[in-house]
Amino acid sequence: MDADGETTEGIPAQEPEGLPEAPPVAREVFGERYETAVRYTELLATAGVRRGLIGPREVPRLWDRHVLNCAVLAELLPADASLCDVGSGAGLPGIPVAMARPDVSVTLLEPLLRRTTFLEEVVRELGLDNVTVLRGRAEEMVGKLAVDVVTARAVAPMERLAGWGLPLLRPYGQMLALKGDTAEQELAESRSALAKLGAVKWTVISVGEGTLETSTRVVQVEAGESPGGVKAATRRAKAARAGRAGNKTADGRGQSRRRR
Known part of the structure; x- marks a missing residue:
């Protein structure tokens, strides 16, 4: 048992209650990983509910409101992109995107141990070789992690x-935030902050139209040459200096050992 009171012995087999069958469109969205998507949704409906990551009332609408709603973000990703899902929680939207796009390298970034434990077990069970689980906060990763795309949901x-x-983006990368009905209002209220953070373009778009009954509303923010603005650039430079200093120290120790 870990520090948060969760078992780390893996996810036991359990019959999901109230989970509907996968809709036909799931085969179109997930392709060869359709069965993997079915198993992930079952895990959300069982272990995810038991561990408090998914509300019991959400089980009947897991496919439409959660898994497929997130997976259609794959339409916006360039080939072979790297992606960080900030505050990943139960793996939404990161895991559905990773299943829909095996060419994309996905990092699930989550600060809580009980959640990263669940994510690690899910990734291992599903055999998702394009997914890495990382425990930490986004602000701690500036200068340590740089990706083409950042995603977030709720x-x-x-x-x-x-x-x-x-600040986690590479130059000219993009952030995709699932915001639903509040997308336009939140974007209007954050325009000034986005500009200060190095964004050069932002808009609200719908994805999944023609695929899902209800499309997914996304705030798409495109970064310029310096994602995160001045503060992020300073933090990245500081992290780079610390990395170089650490390498020099390690080299010095190696030379000392060799001289002995």
Whole structure:
């Protein structure tokens, strides 16, 4: 048992109650990983509910409102992209995207141990070789992690989320935030902050139209040459200096051992 009271012995087999069959469109979205998507949804409906990551009332609508709703983000990703899912929780949207796009390298970033334990078990059971689980906060990863795309769902208001997500982008990368009906309002309220954080373009788009009954509303933010603005650039430079200093120290120790 870990520090948060969760078992780390793996996810036992359990029959999901109230989970509907996968809709036909799931085969179109997930292709060869359709069966993997079915198993992930079953895990959300059982272990995810038991561990408090998914509300019991969400089980009947896991496919439409959660798994497929997230997977259609794959439409927006360039080939062979690297992606960080900030505040991943139960793996949404990161895991559905990883299943829909095996060419994309996905990092699930989550600060809570009980959640990263669940994510590690899910990734291992599903055999997702394009997914890495990383425990930590976004602000701690500036200068340590740089990706083409940052995603987030139900993590924080847009202005705060941008402050966490944009600094993790490579130059000219993009942040995709699932915001639903509040997308336009949150974007309007955060325009000034986005500009200060190095964003050069932002808009609200719908994905999954023609595929899902209800399309997914996404705030798409495109970064410029310096994602995260001045503060992020300073943190990245500091992290780079610390890395070089650490390498020099390690080299010095190696030389000392060799001289002996």
